[in-house]
Amino acid sequence: MPNLTLERSFAAPIEKVFDFVSKTEHLLKWWGPETVQVTEHALAMDKPGPWMSVMTNDAGGRFKVSGQVTHVDPPNSIGFTWAWHDEADQRGVESHVTIRLVPAQNGGTHFTLSHVDLPDEEAAQNHNQGWTSSLRKLQAMSDA
Numbered sequence: 001m002p003n004l005t006l007e008r009s010f011a012a013p014i015e016k017v018f019d020f021v022s023k024t025e026h027l028l029k030w031w032g033p034e035t036v037q038v039t040e041h042a043l044a045m046d047k048p049g050p051w052m053s054v055m056t057n058d059a060g061g062r063f064k065v066s067g068q069v070t071h072v073d074p075p076n077s078i079g080f081t082w083a084w085h086d087e088a089d090q091r092g093v094e095s096h097v098t099i100r101l102v103p104a105q106n107g108g109t110h111f112t113l114s115h116v117d118l119p120d121e122e123a124a125q126n127h128n129q130g131w132t133s134s135l136r137k138l139q140a141m142s143d144a
Contacts, residue, residue, distance in 0.1 A: 001095075002124035003116040006131055010109045010142035014101050017109040018075035020141055021099050022046040030141060031055075033133035036063070045069055045078050066091065076101055082115070093119040109142075111135075 010017050020026040022045045031038055032055040039062075040054035052066035067081035079098045083091040095117040102110040113131060118124045 001116070002118045002121050003114065004118065004124050004128055004131070005115075006113045006128070006135060008111040008135055008139060009104060010111055010139065011106075012109060012142040013107055014075045014103045014109045017101055017111060017142060020138060021101075022072065022074070022078060026141070030134055030137035033130045034137060035133070040064075045072070045080065046074075047072055051080065064089070067094070067097075070096075093117075093123075095119070095123075 012020070020030070024041075024044045027043050027045065028038055028041065031043060031053060036055040036057050038053050039056040040052075042050065042052050044051065048069050048071065050066065050068055052064065055063045055065075057063075064085040065082060066085065067083060069078065069080045071077065071079040077098060077100045079096065081094050082097050083094040085091055095115060098114045098116075100112045100114075102112075104110050113135070115127050115131065118127060
């Protein structure tokens with residue numbers, strides 16, 4: 001099964017970046033590609049348990065994804081499962097996401113997102129595009 005790893009350097013200190021990736025009020029500002037809005041959610045990554053979000057694009061397409069937060073180690077890492085829902089609201093293939101944060105020497109943060117157990121190369125490419133777009137929004141928050 002294909003895996004995806006994305007790395008970024010953020011200007012913000014690790015504690016602030018951890019808040020950006022774990023707390024609902026911050027997640028809602030960057031979660032999902034630039035072309036969608038989160039229209040429904042139970043989106044908190046600050047404690048183990050279920051999460052979900054529905055992203056809606058300008059054409060009215062709805063994209064539901066859900067999972068379980070499997071671990072939270074402030075301010076170092078968060079892990080969660082990930083599965084898209086179909087039109088009948090049935091969960092598809094489950095994959096796993098881990099976000100790891102490491103303090104950088106300049107006072108910023110080195111960010112690594114690993115999305116593993118994706119079902120095929122097409123899913124890996126689609127997730128690469130989606131995460132890359134989302135991380136542009138997170139980068140803008142960090143650099144502000």
